[in-house]
Amino acid sequence: MAELDTSGGGKHKGGKVRSKKQSTRIDLTAMVDLAFLLITFFIMTTTLAKPKAMDLAMPDKDEKTKDQLPVAASRSLTLLLGSNDKLEWYIGEPGKSAPEVIGYGPDGLRKLLVEKSKDVMAKTGKAIFVVVKPSDKSKYKNMVSVLDEINITNITMYGIVDITAPEIELLKRENLYSDNK
Amino acid sequence: MTAMCDVAFLLLTFFILTAKPRTDDPVPIDVPRSSIQVPVPDENFATITVGHNKAFFGIEGTDLRRETLEQVGAIYKQTFTPEELKKFSGIESFGVPIANMHQFLSLSSEQQRQYAQPGIPRDSVSNELFNWIREARKATASLHNVQMRIAIKGDSKEEYPVIKDVVGILQKQKLNKFSLITSVSGGAKK
Numbered sequence: 001m002a003e004l005d006t007s008g009g010g011k012h013k014g015g016k017v018r019s020k021k022q023s024t025r026i027d028l029t030a031m032v033d034l035a036f037l038l039i040t041f042f043i044m045t046t047t048l049a050k051p052k053a054m055d056l057a058m059p060d061k062d063e064k065t066k067d068q069l070p071v072a073a074s075r076s077l078t079l080l081l082g083s084n085d086k087l088e089w090y091i092g093e094p095g096k097s098a099p100e101v102i103g104y105g106p107d108g109l110r111k112l113l114v115e116k117s118k119d120v121m122a123k124t125g126k127a128i129f130v131v132v133k134p135s136d137k138s139k140y141k142n143m144v145s146v147l148d149e150i151n152i153t154n155i156t157m158y159g160i161v162d163i164t165a166p167e168i169e170l171l172k173r174e175n176l177y178s179d180n181k
Numbered sequence: 182m183t184a185m186c187d188v189a190f191l192l193l194t195f196f197i198l199t200a201k202p203r204t205d206d207p208v209p210i211d212v213p214r215s216s217i218q219v220p221v222p223d224e225n226f227a228t229i230t231v232g233h234n235k236a237f238f239g240i241e242g243t244d245l246r247r248e249t250l251e252q253v254g255a256i257y258k259q260t261f262t263p264e265e266l267k268k269f270s271g272i273e274s275f276g277v278p279i280a281n282m283h284q285f286l287s288l289s290s291e292q293q294r295q296y297a298q299p300g301i302p303r304d305s306v307s308n309e310l311f312n313w314i315r316e317a318r319k320a321t322a323s324l325h326n327v328q329m330r331i332a333i334k335g336d337s338k339e340e341y342p343v344i345k346d347v348v349g350i351l352q353k354q355k356l357n358k359f360s361l362i363t364s365v366s367g368g369a370k371k
Contacts, residue, residue: 052218052219052220053220056361137341140337141213143341144363148215
């Protein structure tokens, strides 16, 4: 290990005073420690701080392409995003089947998506179509988590659509259309 | 020892030079978490930051910023001096109406941080956010010859209508594909 040579200049001969011969070696341990600490710091921060981008394709709002490709009601699962971090879901057309309230998270939404996509696949032989309808009282976070769950469960067909008045009524009935923050 | 020291400092220099300084958002943004692992691109990229009911706009690349400000200024009959253009090209993200841009650019960077930015107007009368996005896309197409990618960076507590507003503005220019910026969730189970 490099260190400062602090041994004396030896005996003086002949009474002549000579300047001490100093070693040019310096203790580098502390400096190297610091350098590696900083390296570690920069490695950690650069790899972790990179934000991720979720790609999203919205349905075309162009008038000409409107109402193309009808999807069978039995294949469509509609998610109504309400307030209080809760959502309602139903299959098919609104009002025909009673909607159910569930939460986000692995036990609620993910389980539902996995089960229903299997169900629909077994019944109709085609992939499920998920319609996401965020209400005005839902949070941006809710929309992102729904899209994330859809990605996790490998559902390729989904769309974000504006909510309609009867569906807001459904949310109101379950008390999921309130303003609390 | 000397060799190790050399290597250590070489690596240190490399990491310092490649590290991008963390950009300060004009408003505190808590990015929602997801399991997505796709990193955001480094160039030809614009971010619309949404938080506290305000919209901010940021473009990557100094040449694009300059070009965009000139073009948007032309729409709203504002001319900018070379100094103002230079200063604007160093701003990561901003949220002031075009009428206040001169005043905003005259502030020092410390003052700009303190300045309460009102957000870019989103109403259809002035159409400012719409024009910023369109001009940024035009500038990217003409200078770099590629399509610009747009990302929305929203606060997780943001109400959906504001996001819907921004998405509506994007869709008005037939831009149906864009990205949502998220961060990696710690306990994501796959």
